Amino acid sequence: MNRHIAMLTTALACLALSVSQGEEAKSRFELGRSQKLRILVDKVMQPEARGVTEEWMIRETAEAGFNVYSPRLGHDRLDEVRRVSAWCAKHGIYHMPWMRGSLTAPKDASADGKRMLWETGSEQPLWSPNSDEFWQWTGKYVVEYARMSVTDKHLIGVFLDYENYAPGRQWNLYSLSYDDLILRKFAEARGIELPPLAADARKAWLEKENLHEAFARFQIDEWRRRCRALREAVDEHNPTFQFCIYPAPGTPFMVEATYPEWATKHAPLILADASVYGRPSEMLPQSDALKTNRKKLTEHMETPKAAGIPFMYAGGIDPVVRGADPEFSGKNAVMISEVTDGYWIFYEGPKYQEDHRDYWKWFTRANQAIASGKFEMQHEPRETPESWGFEFSDGAGAQVGLKAPDRSGPPVEYPSLHLRSANLLVLGCRQGQAVEVELHNVPVARYENTLVWDARNSQLEKIASGEIPHGERQTIRFEPKGDGLCLLAATAGQCAFRVCRSNVPVAVFSGKGMRAIRGVERLYFHVPADAKTVDLSLNTSGAETARAVLLDPKGEVAATMQTSLDTSSAQLSAPVASHGGKTWSLRIERADQGVLEDWSIQLGKQIPNVLSLTPDDVFTITD
Secondary structure, three states: OOHHHHHHHHHHHHHHHHHHHHHHHHHHOOEOOOEOEEEEEEOOOHHHHOOOOOHHHHHHHHHOOOOEEEEOOOOOOHHHHHHHHHHHHHOOOEEOOEEEOOOEOOOOHHHOOOEEEOOOOOEEEEEOOOOHHHHHHHHHHHHHHHHHHOOOOOEOEEEEEOOOOOOOOOOOOOOOOOOHHHHHHHHHHHOOOOOOOOHHHHHHHHHHOOOHHHHHHHHHHHHHHHHHHHHHHHHOOOOOOEEEEEEEOOOHHHHHHHHHHHOOOOOOEEEEEOOOOOOOOOOOOHHHHHHHHHHHHHHHOHHHHHHOOOEEEEEEEOOOOOOOOHHHHHHHHHHHHHHOOEEEEEEOOOOOOOOHHHHHHHHHHHHHHHHOOOHHHHHOOOOOOOOOOOOEEOOOOOEEOEEOOOOOOOOEEOOOOEEEEEEEEEEEEOOOOOEEEEEEEEOOOOOOOOEEEEEEEOOOOEEEEEEEOOOOEEEEEEOOOOOEEEEEEEEEEEEEEEEEEEOOOEEEEOOOOEEEEOOEEEEEEEEOOOOOEEEEEEEOEOOEOOEEEEEOOOOOEEEEEEOOOOOOEEEEEEEOOOOOOEEEEEEEEOOOOOEOOEEEEEEOOOOOOEEEOOHHHOOEEOO
């Protein structure tokens, strides 16, 4: 369809819709404008009905003050899509089906040369964004939703998820693909002959031939052509139908193709940001976390502003992430809505019969505050105590106390361990002995972050806090009020930090995964006498991989595990045998594939979840 004719058709259709829908249209078109978006992507209520949406879910969503319901499952069950839209209309809210923006490709020859191929040469089992199969599948559902929306006035758009969930994940979807399809098209368009190229040699060859920039532009133009065709097909039915895309501000595919082609005056692109799901660090106090999240959102919104497109921006919340407790999540929703066009929740983590009620209470309060413009709710004092999730287990998995080793004398120099982002240190303290711990804010790449630290006692009562500038080393000093454990939370943003020396025993809490970068020669931990196995979990991401080697008390290898380009997590389990009640250790080194960069390690439930840098600093369980 001619672009100018399409624009005229769109304008006339919008006028017709506005006349025919009357007051209902006025309410729908207030969403994201005078009425903040409050979108629920449901993964908590649907499981109660085995993944099917039932009317009570929409009723409860509306009663809680949400104005858009997006069921996580059911995008391909079109009769159910119609029922959900009807229920949304009945309860006065709106509907956006949720669907992935990616399609699994088969392993057989039918998909050869058509799968997503990253610049590293790693191929994922996903249809390439350059394949007909990918676009036919996407259009099949999106255009049908647009057709439905002509009569189902409460079906307002589609929520497309471009997070990369497939094995061999590199980045989110999509960056340039180097698959056979697009390479052949590019070569034909340029009149060049392609030599045989290995998967991992394609980008380098294009760069060597000074063709990479042209290849990138060619592929982006192909994406835009496909996106334009989809927008035009949608506009033939409903030019006000909106695309909501995640994760914003966006991948190259999203920014370069969907921005200019899917965003229109009558259907602004809804951008769903995931960077503020929870606290930047679970150990960051609520007020500081809200300030940091606010800054992220204002910075991220500059991307669509610079693109000059019509858009609505919505910050996201996900209760499953670290530090996203019910009260923080509610106040985060209020903060997000103050600085953007609304918020959305990827509602996962809570169980409907358990902690759902706590989250629902805070989201209901947040929605009431947002609807009435009372954004100051975010600054109200905490009603529930803040917790860092600090607990320990014995060999049977029961919660127990932790005992520090008896160590005195001059400060101990520690071997290098670069802790990434946020970690919690456990200190063995004594009344009357001033604590001295030297930390180094370690630069990583081009990031420049301040190291923020916060010392508390085991009841989380504040002792001291401070900051260490980028690249600097400083000694933290404070006086504990009694014998026992103290906690030192340190957050380095995108950088890293290390413990250089300390005059008290130090260990790193691994209850939710100790995060680090690069290798480490040894980390030590106590295995209780009644433990049956030593269990470890290792996690990496994308092309970053690692190997973990478990060593028994004699220093002999008990087990190993590694991640790969295709598998980002690994687990091991080794029998304790006669080595209970002793100190074990582990080391992190390069895996067979990939590069050794970021990784996280977590001890199993039978082991006290703290890791020490020297055998003399190993913490044990209390008697």
